[in-house]
Amino acid sequence: MATVNLGRIKFVWQGAYNGATAYVADDVVSYNGSSYICILASTGNLPTNATYWSLMAQSGTDITSIAGLAQGDVLYYNGTSWVRLGAGTSGQYLKTNGTGANPSWSTVSSDFVKLAETTASNVSSVSLNGYFTSDYDVYKIFIDGVYGSSSAYAAITFNTTGSYTEQTSSYNYVFGSYRNIPSDADGGVYTSNDGASLIHYLYADTSEIRAGSANLTLFNPMSTSYYKLITGNSVFRNNDYIGITGFSGSWDSTTAITGIRFKMSTGNIYARKIRLYGVKN
Numbered sequence: 001m002a003t004v005n006l007g008r009i010k011f012v013w014q015g016a017y018n019g020a021t022a023y024v025a026d027d028v029v030s031y032n033g034s035s036y037i038c039i040l041a042s043t044g045n046l047p048t049n050a051t052y053w054s055l056m057a058q059s060g061t062d063i064t065s066i067a068g069l070a071q072g073d074v075l076y077y078n079g080t081s082w083v084r085l086g087a088g089t090s091g092q093y094l095k096t097n098g099t100g101a102n103p104s105w106s107t108v109s110s111d112f113v114k115l116a117e118t119t120a121s122n123v124s125s126v127s128l129n130g131y132f133t134s135d136y137d138v139y140k141i142f143i144d145g146v147y148g149s150s151s152a153y154a155a156i157t158f159n160t161t162g163s164y165t166e167q168t169s170s171y172n173y174v175f176g177s178y179r180n181i182p183s184d185a186d187g188g189v190y191t192s193n194d195g196a197s198l199i200h201y202l203y204a205d206t207s208e209i210r211a212g213s214a215n216l217t218l219f220n221p222m223s224t225s226y227y228k229l230i231t232g233n234s235v236f237r238n239n240d241y242i243g244i245t246g247f248s249g250s251w252d253s254t255t256a257i258t259g260i261r262f263k264m265s266t267g268n269i270y271a272r273k274i275r276l277y278g279v280k281n
Helices: none
Strands: 012-016 027-033 033-036 052-056 074-077 080-085 093-095 104-106 113-125 126-129 136-147 152-159 169-182 191-194 198-204 214-221 228-238 242-252 259-263 269-280
Touching: 033 259, 074 228, 113 126, 113 136, 136 259, 259 269
Parallel strands: 012 027
Antiparallel strands: 027 033, 033 052, 074 080, 093 104, 113 269, 126 259, 136 214, 136 269, 152 198, 152 259, 169 191, 169 242, 214 228, 228 242
């Protein structure tokens, strides 16, 4: 009976390629992470030589071979290969730059930015200086729990030099309303000029429990074209009633303001928190 040689009827796995091994057709080896099948017997010919080998399975990218990898890195495809994006700084976020562009780290940008926070504890005044810049046209100031000696009120003055020089003229203000609830005894609308300071009528007592709190808005402090305008409102608790004030005022000057100062009309000032925020242009 005749014998028919069918040759190999399945692939023969030979493991990692060895240049000293004689390979024959249908031998399969691994090389640099990929698999190759021998198509022509040979010895010493690398699997990348297409005369003797055919690629069976292509390896993926070995991320451990990417240089410089460190904790916090992000890997991405740049259109040609996989590369690393080194860790950003604390607080940044990963930003996509759209189709056909690489990602990047970016800093969170808020239109409402906290610039300063301070307290006052039995001091003659509190100043916020050097925080006004061209990045902001509008500033918000929140005063939490301001008080002083009996029957005192809070005075606001603008500063135009780093030495906190207080301006002493051209201040105007108006109390839009002043109400004691429930008595309503002091209701009314008041306007005035004050050559010494811009005054915001915050009730102040010797007890912190009766302290007033307020929010103020200051417009264009760095402008050399406009008068300096400020507006706000406050509330305080005194014995059996609540006092509410509305307030607007101006310093009729086009001199740029470098800071703002808070003090009491008499005695020292106390405040749990005074916070300054900028509203971005």
